[in-house]
Amino acid sequence: MRQGPGRDEDGRRLLTIGAFARAARLSPKALRLYDELELLRPAEVDPDTGYRRYAPGQLAQARLVAWLRRLGMPLARIREVTALPRAEAAAEIRAYWAGVEAETAARRDLAAFLVDQLSRPSPTAAPDAPGNGEPRMTSRTLSLRFASATDAGLIRPVNQDAAYASARVLAVADGFGAGGAEASSAAVESLRQLDGADVPPGGVLNLLEDVSLRADEAVREAAEGDASVGTTLTALLWTGAELGLVHIGDSRALLLREGELLRITQDHTPVQALLDEGRLTAQEAASHPQRALLTRALTGAGAVGAGTPGDRSPDLRLHEARPGDRCLLCSDGLYSVVPAEELRAALAAADTPGDAAAELVRLARAAGGPDNISCAVADVPTP
Structure with a gap:
């Protein structure tokens, strides 16, 4: 009183x-x-x-x-956190910070990408070329050998994955929600225009950004604004000398080079953030109850977290391609049940991308096929 x-x-x-x-x-x-x-x-x-x-x-x-406030949390979210019981407030702060770290990692990758691009010699016109000396990009005429495969698996009644492969583009998308199949198909379909696209001088980054925006818009239309519907998207664009990457979610891009399997994407998940911090081992992550939870994805509301605390759009970067490299894109229905060494061995043993894709689907089904399975495989040509 x-x-x-x-x-x-x-x-x-x-x-x-x-x-x-x-x-x-x-x-x-x-x-x-x-x-x-x-x-x-x-x-x-x-x-x-x-x-x-x-x-x-x-x-x-x-x-x-x-x-x-010192963490940078928006005032509206602070109001929500301070109204929660202590344990729930702690969980909310943990989730917020995982998002901040994911955003920081994305910006770090973009900074590295830009430093790499600006550190390279600018392409110049040939000495006898007409014109005013503006940069001109030359590219190889060699095409990727490619194949893709998708399978519903042995448990799921519907296949919400989508996969695509062509001489220029590889893509895998893993849909979720009631309209997940439509969302993943829309994301992959939006990339088909790249098959005949020209890459302007110095314009690879802009082209990759256009690709991500086009996919984002296609998914929003397919999901009809439903934020619970969405998809991951991992895609590679072959420019003739390099591989341009667009990546959001937890589908993966891997590279078989000289017998070694290299992973070139980071999962956008809370579990990956805990792995990066050293708070989980790989064995613990494989059975973590939140391993399927995403911190970034394309949804009916746009990219997850867009605008708060930063625009969590897809990762965009370039990777050097070497003759003899074999690229693999896959959904978690493959890599979560087939150990990395089995993936490596199957990719190394297959004569063609088509053989590799078929064998990878077979391995996932043999492991129980608990989820939809998708993969796209391509070989970087030898001049």
Whole structure:
């Protein structure tokens, strides 16, 4: 019961806004903002002067708000977190930080991509070429040898995966939600136009960005705005000398080079974030209850997390291609049940991409086929 004006329910004297700000390590201006946003209401407001006073017991919440702001958490989300019980608030903060780290990793990859591109010599016109000396890109005429395969597996009643392979493009998408099959098909179909696309001078990054935007729009239309419907998308574009990558979700791109199987994508999942932090082993990750949860995907609402706290759009980058490389794109219905060494051995032993794709599907089915299975395989040609 209140003990009179200027005291809290335990009879302790209320703190002026200045004293409370110093104790909470917040500014009076911040406290006024948090009051307006209903993040931290004063215990008492003088009806005549509007002067705010705070109870000592509010210091814990004030400090929590300050710490969350230092994390960069948006105020709207802080309001939700501070209203939760302690255990749920901790889980929400953990989820938020996993998203921040995923966004940071994506920006790091983009920075590395740009540094690599800008560090390379600019392509120049041949000495006898007409024109004003503007850059001109030359490309090889060799094409990839390719194949793709998709299978519903032995458990799922519907195949929500989609796979595509051509002389220029490889793509795999793993749909989810009630319209997952339509979403994955729309994402893959949006890439077919790349088969005849020209790559302008220095324009590979722009082309990859156009591809990701086109896929995002196609999925939104297919999902009809339903945020619970979406798809992963992992695709490679053969430019004639390099492989351009578009990747979002947990489908994977791998490269068999000189007998070694290299993974060139990172899963956009909370489990991958825990692996990167060293908080999980590979064995623990394989059986983690949240291993299928995505932090990034294309959905009916656009790219997951778009605009908060950053635009979590697909990873875009270039990879050097060497003659004799064999590329594999696959959904988790393959790599989650077929060990990496078996994948490597099957890719190395197959005479053609078609043989490899067929054998990989067979291996996944032999392992129980609990999920849809999709793969696309291509060989980088030898000049």
